[in-house]
Amino acid sequence: MATHISPQADRLSSHDPSTGDLVGTVPIHTPAEVDAAVARARVASQSWGALSFEARTEELVAFRKAIAASADELAAIIHRENGKPELEALTEVMMSLSHLAHATQHAPDAMASRKVGVGLLANFRATVSYHPLGVIGVIGPWNYPMFTPMGSISYALAAGNAVVWKPSELTPLVAVKLAEIAQKTFALAHLLQVVTGAGATGAALAKAAVDKVAFTGSAATGRRVMIAAAERLTPVLLELGGKDPMIVADDADVEKAAEACVYGALTNSGQACISVERVYVADAIHDRFVAAVVEQVKQLKVGGDDGHLGAMTSDLQVKIVRDHLDDAVAKGAKVLTGGSAAISGNYIQPTVLTDVTHDMKVMVDETFGPIIPIQRVASIDEAVRLANDTVYGLGSSVFGKHAREIAERLRAGMTAVNAVMAFSGIPGLPFGGVGDSGFGRIHGDEGIREFTRVKSTAEQAFALPINMMSMNQPKNALAQMRGMIKQLYGGGVVAKAGDFLRKLRG
Ligand code: NDP
Numbered sequence: 010m011a012t013h014i015s016p017q018a019d020r021l022s023s024h025d026p027s028t029g030d031l032v033g034t035v036p037i038h039t040p041a042e043v044d045a046a047v048a049r050a051r052v053a054s055q056s057w058g059a060l061s062f063e064a065r066t067e068e069l070v071a072f073r074k075a076i077a078a079s080a081d082e083l084a085a086i087i088h089r090e091n092g093k094p095e096l097e098a099l100t101e102v103m104m105s106l107s108h109l110a111h112a113t114q115h116a117p118d119a120m121a122s123r124k125v126g127v128g129l130l131a132n133f134r135a136t137v138s139y140h141p142l143g144v145i146g147v148i149g150p151w152n153y154p155m156f157t158p159m160g161s162i163s164y165a166l167a168a169g170n171a172v173v174w175k176p177s178e179l180t181p182l183v184a185v186k187l188a189e190i191a192q193k194t195f196a197l198a199h200l201l202q203v204v205t206g207a208g209a210t211g212a213a214l215a216k217a218a219v220d221k222v223a224f225t226g227s228a229a230t231g232r233r234v235m236i237a238a239a240e241r242l243t244p245v246l247l248e249l250g251g252k253d254p255m256i257v258a259d260d261a262d263v264e265k266a267a268e269a270c271v272y273g274a275l276t277n278s279g280q281a282c283i284s285v286e287r288v289y290v291a292d293a294i295h296d297r298f299v300a301a302v303v304e305q306v307k308q309l310k311v312g313g314d315d316g317h318l319g320a321m322t323s324d325l326q327v328k329i330v331r332d333h334l335d336d337a338v339a340k341g342a343k344v345l346t347g348g349s350a351a352i353s354g355n356y357i358q359p360t361v362l363t364d365v366t367h368d369m370k371v372m373v374d375e376t377f378g379p380i381i382p383i384q385r386v387a388s389i390d391e392a393v394r395l396a397n398d399t400v401y402g403l404g405s406s407v408f409g410k411h412a413r414e415i416a417e418r419l420r421a422g423m424t425a426v427n428a429v430m431a432f433s434g435i436p437g438l439p440f441g442g443v444g445d446s447g448f449g450r451i452h453g454d455e456g457i458r459e460f461t462r463v464k465s466t467a468e469q470a471f472a473l474p475i476n477m478m479s480m481n482q483p484k485n486a487l488a489q490m491r492g493m494i495k496q497l498y499g500g501g502v503v504a505k506a507g508d509f510l511r512k513l514r515g
Contacts, residue, residue, distance in 0.1 A: 021207065023182050026355045027312065027320035035181045035205040038230030038333055040213035042204065044435060046173050047217045049199040050144040051428035054171035056197055058141035062117040069113040069167060072194045076187070083155060090180040091154055092320035092355065104434060105159035111436030112167035112457060119454035120461060128379030128398060129497075131505065132473045139461040141169030146192040146219035148211045148234065150226045151322050152280040152377070154180035155187065155320075160440065160451045161223040161246070161460075164183065168460040171200050175214045177226075178207040179322055192293065196370055212237055219243060221460065224281070228445045245460055249440060250375040251403030252286045253420070254396035257298055258389060258409025259291035265427075266408040270381065272408065275309070275359050277317045279379040280326065282385075282446075283404035283423070283430050287372050288383045289392040295385045299345070299363055302381060306346050306359045318379055320355040330378030331359055333371040337382065340369050347379075349485055367398060375401070395419045403442035404432065422446060 022034045038046070069350045076083070080102045087098035120139040127133045145165040147159035154176060162172050176184035184203045191201035204210055208230075215222050215237035224234045225248040238245045255273065257266045273285035281352050299339065309317040321327050334349040347360030365372050365382040372382055377489050384412060385391040396405060397420045405421040406429045407413075416424040422442035423432040439455035441447060450456055475489070484490070 019179070021178055021205070023090050023180065025089045026322050031183050032089045035185055037206040038204040038210050038213075040216075042208075043173070043175075043210060043213040043215055046199070046202045046204050047144055047146070049215075049218055050171035050173050050202060051218075053197045053199040054141065054143045055168075057166075057171055057200055058143070058169040062120075065116075065167070065169065066113055068195055069109065072166075072191060073106060073109050073113065075190045075194045076102070076109070079190060080106075080184070083183060085354070086183045086186055087154055087180070088319075091151060091322050094316055094319045095314075097277060097319070101153055101156045105156045105163075107434070108156075108160055108436050108452065109163040109167075110161040111452075115437075115454060116164075116167035116169075116457050127467075129477070130467065132469060132471050134468045134470045136139060136466045136468070138464045138466065139168075139458055140464055142220035142460055142462050143170060144219045145170045145172050145460055146214040146217060146222045147172055147174040148214060148222065148224045148226065149174060149176050149178035149184070151177035151398040152277060152282070154183045155327070157225045157248075158184070159187075160226075160456070164451060164456040165223070165460040166201065168457050170220070170460050171197075172202070172401075173214060173217075173219065174201065174203050176203065176205065178205075181205045195376045196317070197256045215243075215245075216240060221246065223449075223451070223459075224248065225398075228447075231447060246441075246451070247447030248282070248449070248451060249403075249445060249447040250377070250401060251282045251284075251442060251446050252373065252375055252399045252401045253283055253406070253421070253462055254394055254399070255285045255288045255405040255406045256389070256392045256408070256412075256415060257288065257290040257294065258411065258415065259293040260410040261291075261294065261408035261412075261427075263294050263297050266299055267298055267305060269406070269408070269429045270298075270302055271305045271309075274381045275306075275318060276430075278321055278357065279428075280377050283433055284377070285381070285406065285429055286376060288381060289386045289395055290383055291389070291392070292385055292387055295383075299361070299383055302383070303345050303361050306361055306381070309359055311358055312356050318357075318359065321357055321378065322355075324355070326377055327352060327355055327357065330376060330380065333369075333374065333376045333378070333380065334360060334362075337365060337369040337371045340366070342369060342371070342382070367395065373399065389415055400445040401442065402444040403446035404430065406430075420444075 020034045023032045082264035084098035122138040125135045188203040215234045219292045223246040228249040231247045233248045308466045311318045342362045343364045345361040357377040362382040400422045404423045405419045406425040407415045411433040412426045439450035439453040441450040
């Protein structure tokens with residue numbers, strides 16, 4: 010376990026999961042301290058939200074540059090707290106920066122007011138405008154301790170909000186470092202604050218007087234967050250787990266698909282909400298595909314400075330993976346590499362399983378580990394049916410010449426076509442799922458607007474001879490109304506209300 014809270018302690022300590030060494034300690038913030046942080050953020054949000062986009066952009070660019078200048082230090086903290094290899098940690102920093110840059114650049118357009126059609130009220134002008142919500146509570150996970158929260162924080166800040174962020178108790182130090190950078194960069198003192206602690210601190214943030222809670226983590230905790238937020242009717246954005254399927258059709262490039270599968274299932278030791286968690290392969294190429302995957306997996310090194318896979322972040326996660334493997338083997342799965350017996354401490358050897366079925370946990374529950382379960386399918390219809398046989402619906406991937414059409418049939422928030430996970434690296438694409446994977450969207454224009462209040466304005470532009478919004482109607486109003494309904498909506502094409510009203514009254 011990377012974290013330890015001693016009884017009656019007011020601090021929690023973060024440990025390196027690969028060695029058990031202490032990385033640092035952080036305070037355990039009480040609910041009263043969380044409320045105080047939210048109150049300070051409220052003040053900051055009023056000034057920040059009132060700034061022009063140009064002024065906010067200037068500060069967000071300075072924040073981006075300061076993060077880039079500290080990239081190595083941030084990556085080193087992620088590497089030590091989370092256990093992932095340094096290259097993956099630095100990739101995480103780079104991807105976070107790409108989202109911050111995108112959100113900064115696109116907020117003015119995404120939040121630009123727009124005119125909409127006026128329907129019956131032809132003498133009106135109608136406008137939709139977008140305004141900052143105020144204070145956003147962000148509750149982040151440990152698997153991508155910087156990238157995932159920054160996927161909410163960047164968009165929330167760019168939309169003109171202040172943020173209070175509760176990082177996972179397993180990985181609090183990277184958040185503390187980012188808050189330090191924010192403190193030094195932004196003119197406003199409390200624009201991005203971090204509160205640290207365990208679940209209770211997160212629960213306090215969900216209950217606090219924030220304008221939205223953006224949560225990333227398990228479906229079980231997401232439910233608790235939603236229930237806590239319901240007390241104040243605070244809206245929530247839930248980015249929960251996934252059981253992402255990969256489909257490989259018989260006309261796919263087997264080598265390419267195998268390479269993508271190995272990456273998609275094993276990057277970050279499989280501890281990603283959009284990991285490839287299960288693979289359905291057409292009968293005709295199944296054996297070749299499995300051989301290619303096994304061949305590539307055997308080249309990988311676990312642990313050490315040059316390891317492809319690092320230590321798992323938590324003991325709990327190792328237990329879950331072991332349980333899924335043991336369950337699969339007991340029900341008839343074949344282990345081609347790795348396996349439960351090869352688990353040593355927090356290190357799990359990448360494991361390829363075949364002969365798996367949906368009776369096994371490894372095919373239906375989120376494993377969140379370096380496991381590649383591969384199921385043979387007789388047809389694409391069967392692959393689609395099995396891929397959609399899940400309570401989740403986050404990411405997915407399809408390989409083959411007709412992958413695009415197959416992708417349309419998947420019930421998932423996102424699909425990569427002849428690729429894996431790519432949708433998370435494209436900042437313009439909204440990110441999120443359906444079902445137990447949650448709702449709401451981060452990233453893209455949708456991710457910016459997720460942190461805004463939508464305002465509808467109807468303004469009378471000119472007077473018409475007939476005024477429907479008056480109690481003072483002519484005697485023949487009923488007949489006119491009947492005529493209008495018939496004329497406007499009785500035909501194939503909906504006539505313009507303004508033209509009709511003018512004609513009616515001469
Ligand atoms: P959780 O969902 O419990 O934790 C996510 C975040 O929620 C952490 O910051 C956690 O804080 C916080 N939290 C915990 N309890 C509460 C609460 N009552 N109210 C508000 N916030 C709370 O994830 P776990 O670490 O328990 O991981 C369990 C499983 O979740 C994994 O096996 C994986 O399947 C899934 N998961 C999915 C992720 C994703 O990216 N979608 C990310 C992480 C996990 P603290 O850590 O301090 O307890």
